[in-house]
Amino acid sequence: MTGHLTENTVSPDYKITSEESMVVIKLSGDWAYDPQFPEEIDVQLQQTLQQSGIKSVQVNMEQVIAWDSALLTVILSLTELCEQQQIYFDSSLLPSEMTRMLKLVANIPVRDVKKHIEKDTSFLHNVGTNVIASVKEVGEVISFLKNASSAFAAMIKGKAQYRSSDTWVIMQQTGAEALPIVSLLNFLVGAILGYIGAIQLEKFGAEIFIGDMVGVAMTREIAAIITAIIMAGRSGAAFAAQLGTMKVNEEIDALRSMGFSPIEFLVLPRMIGMMLMMPLLAIYANFMGVFGGAVVAFVVLNITLEQYLDVVIKSVSLNDVFVGITMSVVFGAVVAVIGCQKGMSCGNNAEAVGASTTSAVVTATVIIFVAAAILTVLFGVLGI
Amino acid sequence: MDSSNVAITVENLTMSYSGQVIQQNLNFTINRNDIFVIMGNSGSGKSTLMRTMTGLHEPESGDVIYGDEYFWKAPESHRKLVMEQFGVMFQNGALFSSMTLLENVALRLTQTTHYSATRIRQIAALKLALVGLKGFEHYYPSEISGGMKKRVSIARAMAMDPPILFFDEPSAGLDPVSSKLLDDLLLELRESTGITMIVVTHELDSIFSIANNAIFLDHEQKTIIARGDPKTMLAECSSEQVQAFLRRGKES
Numbered sequence: 001m002t003g004h005l006t007e008n009t010v011s012p013d014y015k016i017t018s019e020e021s022m023v024v025i026k027l028s029g030d031w032a033y034d035p036q037f038p039e040e041i042d043v044q045l046q047q048t049l050q051q052s053g054i055k056s057v058q059v060n061m062e063q064v065i066a067w068d069s070a071l072l073t074v075i076l077s078l079t080e081l082c083e084q085q086q087i088y089f090d091s092s093l094l095p096s097e098m099t100r101m102l103k104l105v106a107n108i109p110v111r112d113v114k115k116h117i118e119k120d121t122s123f124l125h126n127v128g129t130n131v132i133a134s135v136k137e138v139g140e141v142i143s144f145l146k147n148a149s150s151a152f153a154a155m156i157k158g159k160a161q162y163r164s165s166d167t168w169v170i171m172q173q174t175g176a177e178a179l180p181i182v183s184l185l186n187f188l189v190g191a192i193l194g195y196i197g198a199i200q201l202e203k204f205g206a207e208i209f210i211g212d213m214v215g216v217a218m219t220r221e222i223a224a225i226i227t228a229i230i231m232a233g234r235s236g237a238a239f240a241a242q243l244g245t246m247k248v249n250e251e252i253d254a255l256r257s258m259g260f261s262p263i264e265f266l267v268l269p270r271m272i273g274m275m276l277m278m279p280l281l282a283i284y285a286n287f288m289g290v291f292g293g294a295v296v297a298f299v300v301l302n303i304t305l306e307q308y309l310d311v312v313i314k315s316v317s318l319n320d321v322f323v324g325i326t327m328s329v330v331f332g333a334v335v336a337v338i339g340c341q342k343g344m345s346c347g348n349n350a351e352a353v354g355a356s357t358t359s360a361v362v363t364a365t366v367i368i369f370v371a372a373a374i375l376t377v378l379f380g381v382l383g384i
Numbered sequence: 385m386d387s388s389n390v391a392i393t394v395e396n397l398t399m400s401y402s403g404q405v406i407q408q409n410l411n412f413t414i415n416r417n418d419i420f421v422i423m424g425n426s427g428s429g430k431s432t433l434m435r436t437m438t439g440l441h442e443p444e445s446g447d448v449i450y451g452d453e454y455f456w457k458a459p460e461s462h463r464k465l466v467m468e469q470f471g472v473m474f475q476n477g478a479l480f481s482s483m484t485l486l487e488n489v490a491l492r493l494t495q496t497t498h499y500s501a502t503r504i505r506q507i508a509a510l511k512l513a514l515v516g517l518k519g520f521e522h523y524y525p526s527e528i529s530g531g532m533k534k535r536v537s538i539a540r541a542m543a544m545d546p547p548i549l550f551f552d553e554p555s556a557g558l559d560p561v562s563s564k565l566l567d568d569l570l571l572e573l574r575e576s577t578g579i580t581m582i583v584v585t586h587e588l589d590s591i592f593s594i595a596n597n598a599i600f601l602d603h604e605q606k607t608i609i610a611r612g613d614p615k616t617m618l619a620e621c622s623s624e625q626v627q628a629f630l631r632r633g634k635e636s
Contacts, residue, residue, distance in 0.1 A: 032545075035498040068545045070499055073506040100576040108516055349481040349526055 010065060011036040016048050021055040023048055025078075028063035031071045041074055049081050057082055058090035061098065072101055144263075144341040148271060151264045155272075160264045170273030174235040178281060181234065182227055186285040189226050190214055190292025197293075198300045207301045211311030214293030220320040221327065223285035225372055228331030231278065232364035236339035239270050240360035243343025244353035252344070262344065271336040278332025279325045286324065319384050327375055331368050338364040390451075391416045391548060391580040392437070397446035399429060399436050405444065406432050408606050412599050416547075419574055419581045419594045421614065424601035425629060430584045431475075431552055433601065437582070438472050438550055439463060450548070468496075470548040471541030475556060477533035479525040479540070485512060486521040489540045496544070511539040515569060531562040538569070548580045549573075555587040567593050588632060592618075600626050 010029035017024050025045065031037070049057070059075060061067070075094070079102060082089040091099050154160040197213045243266060246252050252262045290312055297303040342360035346352050390413045397410040406429040414420045422430050435441035437448050439455065448455040450466050458466065479488050490508035493499060499507070509521055515535040525533055534554055541549050554570070555563040567590050574581060585591060591598065591614050598617065600610040602625055610617050610626045618630045 033497055037499060037503075039500050039503060069507045069510060069543075070503055073503065073510055076510065077506075097576070097578060104572060104576045105510065105513055108513060108518070347526070351481045 012038060012071075014038065014041055014044075016044060018048070018051070018054075021053050023054055023057045024060060025057065026060045026063070027071075030065045032066035032068045033070075037070055042077055045074070045078055046081065049078075049085060049087065054085075054087055056088040056090055058093060060093040061095055062093055064095070067095075067098070072098065076102065076105060140345055141337070141341055144344065145337060147263045148267055148337060148340075151261065151268045152271075154264060155268060160268055161260050162265050162268050164269075166269035167272050170269050171277055173238070174231065174274050175277035175280060178230065178234060178277075179284070181230055182281050182285055183288050185230060186218070186223055186226055186288040187292040187295075189222060190218055190289030191296050192292075193217055193222070193289070194293035194296035195300065198296060202301070207297075208303060208307065208311055210293060210297045210301060210303065211290075211308045212315035215290055215312035215316040216320055218289030218293070219286045219316050220323050221372065221376065223289050224282045224324045224327040224331060225368065226289075227278065227281050227285045227328065228335060228368045229365060231274070231281070231332070231335045232339075232361050232368065235274060236335040236360050236364045237357045239336065239339030240342040240346070240357045241353060243267075243340060244346030244356045247344065247346050248348055248350070248353060267336075267340040267344070270340055271333070274336035275329060275332040278328045278335075282324055282328035283321075286321075323375075323379050323384060327372065330371055330375065334367050334371060335364050338367065389415050391418070392582070393449040394437070395447050395449060397433075397436065397448065398444040399432050399441065400444045401432070405606055407601055408444075410446070410608055412608065412611060414580060414582060415597070416580050417574065417578050418597050419570065419583060421591050421595035421598040422582065422584045422601065423586055423591060423598055423614075423629065425586070425603055425625070428601040428603040429606075430586075430601055434472075434550055434552055434582065434584045438470065439467055468544060469546055470550060471544065471546040472550045473534065473537045473541045473552065473554060475553045477525065477530075477537040479533055479536055481525050484522050484524055485517065485528070485536050485539075488525070488536060489543050491540070492543050508539075508543065511542050512536070514542070514573070515539045516565075531558050531566070534558070534566065535569070538573075542573070542577075542579075545577075546579070548582070551581065551583045551585075553585055553587075554583060555585060555590045560589075563587065563590065564593075570594055586629075588630065591630075600629065 012029040012031040012034050013027070015026045015028075017026070048054075057078065059078065064071075075098065079089050081087075091102070094102075151160055155162075194210055194214050197210050198207065201207050201209055201213070243252070246266070252266070255262050255265055294305055294308045297308045298305065339360045342356040342363070346356040392414040394410050394412050394414075398408040399406045399410075410433070422433055424430050432441055436443050437455075443456060447457055450469055453462075453466055455463060455466055479485075480491070483491070486505065486508050489511050490504050493504045493507060494501075497504070509518070512518060512521060515538050517532060517535055517539065520528065520532070520536075525536070528536070538549075538551075538554075551570070554566055558566065570581060570583070571594055573579060581594075583590070583594065595614050597612065598614045599608045600617070600621075600623075601607070602609040602623075604625075609623050610621045614630065617626060621627065621630075
């Protein structure tokens, strides 16, 4: 066999001749990875062998300069055809390497292969599969929540096995290290809110209420939501990827084999860290959002910082702050639970880690918005 | 020595990681149709040497010469052409999990040849059959065992009929029966295809059953301390490290 780096000198060619009951296939030229490879040769050979009265087939490769596995597949198909039709195959003019390869393939024992179930890709099947997967996923999340609650209970009783140093590291990663992105995005959202508000309020001569609008919106809801989405994309994804990779590397199995609960050892520090940091980040995000509004108020409406802050302080109540903080705790729990659950239920390969990470971000984001809607209505009904 | 029979020449090769020299001044040749084993204790730089020879780790100095073509001195575009002369089997198979076994084997053929899709499927199926995996074409890597993954990796490495094949720890993690079957497969493939094989391993059974030439890398001296047929090495080499390695630590 000759590799395809061989320079092509003569294009591959073949000639099929019949002499009485014998068919001679004469091959010539360079058959190694040549773009001119005659793909039709299989059909030609098949048609030739269908003629009646053929008793033997000879392949002459004496004029072949180089060949590769493509030609081997042609000769292999030919030998199979000859065997089916009980025609003698004369391999005397084949190169010895080709003969050895043919023997090797013929001598390989065929394993007992379980029939591979092909995936049904019909619409109905896909709908059914997705529904079943969703139900199963909900079940997994509920089961995970149950286990996580047990781990929390064990922690409160002082019986949970985990390293408190991990919690500090998680707090640093999800809290302090997230400050730049939380600052930037909340400042910008505050500024955008302020700018849109400024245009509308100016029409009614109520520019001063920009502080009211930005202050209440950011404190009560927006800062918590924006921060939660940042956390879902940043820390939730990281949790899923970290735990997923640990699962692929059998680190989680190692923990189990040592008698540790992976939920207590790995999930608990992440949940505690996230749930402690989220409210702090949300409070910080409130200030950044309000500051963004202040900049717009000053630049666009010529409202001084003193005037702006005066309105903000008068309009934002403790209830608003309470609502925002409550939401951020809930969102923190959502991001931590979903991120950790996706990581722990990850498959055992690289693709599964990617899928888990994506799923963690998407699921957490959707649940954050659903939870925000429910909480908004609930606080409204309660008059808070 | 007949230079036309030399498949690979390693010339004054020094390799390092982050400025720390792993192996230095390596000089050896690998003949065509050899099963050449690179052996040494853990951390001696066996895999690094294989990575350097296959273009995955740039050497500190020296070069690897395929036939008469310098590898590292050549521009990257030419290096890619030289890389088509060899296939690599990685320790854990390194199969693409999103592709079926057939797609894994066919990938390089699909991207670099002009063959029809049918022909490529036939070639890929043939390669899988050669490694004893006929019928597994539509399985995914997650559905097969570790030993089978290694076989698929060999089929993938052979897809383009390279004259040289590299194997990184082919028997690692396999049971003795699977390991023996894999060794037999390498010997059969060498017999049938005339491929030159370079095997990184420290599995003694494999070394003695497949290798007809070898080098021993020492991690203290950071260079080759023994070379030749492993059986001859066992009988004649005076190095304590080599004897300890080949006799599994037992005294001779």
